[in-house]
Amino acid sequence: MEHVWYVAYGSNLALERFNCYLYGGRPTGGARTYPGCRDHTAPARIEGVEIAGGLLFAGASKVWGGGSAFFDPTAPRRVAGRADLLTPDQLGDVAAQEMWREPGGAFSQDLSALLPDVAELHTMGPGRYETVVRLGEYDGLPMFTVTHGDAAELIPVAPTASYLQWIATGLAEAHGWDAPQIAHYLMGAAGVSEGWTEETLLMLRPGMSAGTEHQGG
Template sequence: MTRIWYVAYGSNLAIARFRCYLSGGRPVGGAREYAGCRDPNDPARAEGVEVPGGIAFASESGVWGGGMAFFDRTLPGLAACRAYLVTADQFGDIAAQERRRPPGGEFARDLAGLLPDVESVVATGPGHYETVVRLGELDGSPMFTITHHDVASLPLAAPTAAYLQWISAGLREAHGYDDARIARYLAAAPGAAGVWTVTEIEELSRGAHVGG
């Protein structure tokens, strides 16, 4: 069984939200029911990681309303992420759900088969989360994330409170950030910057104990 690291940087930082992709369900505050993976088991491991780049909020989420988080390697600094050790098939099913395609379908199976050969970036077609990016290795297994191929081309948009609360909970779980650090990190992200203040996000973060 091939295992790889799925690297989350948005609401999937929080394990309770990520489990909707794994075992199905609707996240608190979200507008979408997820089918789940063919293999619904939790990741074998989860590790907080930082990768060069940052996150930006853009376009409009059909789950949360407001801007969606995208990983952008061209941004300065480090993105606070969480790496989940999953099977290649689980990753294919996660990516399929991001694309609103069925877990276990042709797209998911083809992507799982492609992963061993992805050296940098692979585009899987049109859509917001259509690009798989390899982010190096952790403990001998490759790390991949899912984002847009050209984040700078997307219209910036402020995220909703519910979305920020899930990300806040995930940053606390994965990195042990306190509310003030969470607020500084998110308030600086393009799309949120100038719309959400540090104080406002810090207040949201205090009520964001939604993981578990």
């Protein structure tokens, strides 16, 4: 595999925010500065995609506060994502940073090496994003994402405004959705209704740059 699709469904839907994983930096509203991938090459392609499954928010994010986004492959719904065409090593480095590990470390290398053998999903550990899910193919290349191994069993928790702002921005970028479409979609995700209504979600102003500070690029 020279290239694979990494499918983002949370804040990484927004290109500026995802760039922190590629180049290093701290996204506005976040509490962490990312080291970035070893390979700073931009995605060869970026596509808006929809995949079978469900979006939910749970746990306690160290970066944003509130619930983190997770993908539930067992849910009978559809998830709006953004597919970035990366190298397997880049995907390994992105997943490592999701788990607060160093790019190029053992976790990153193990994940990139196992991608050809993942038929449906493979759980590397009990962490929040230590399960790799294969989502089929797009233009003849495999699509992968990362999530929690027991996402369907997580207790829903409302996400914060800064986190949802990035997601709303990404949905506008990847799918061209307007504010009402985004609000309706997010209200269908478990956890959102714990702290939001469609009316308050309309205040997220999708498409507006949330801003970020880069270390390199």
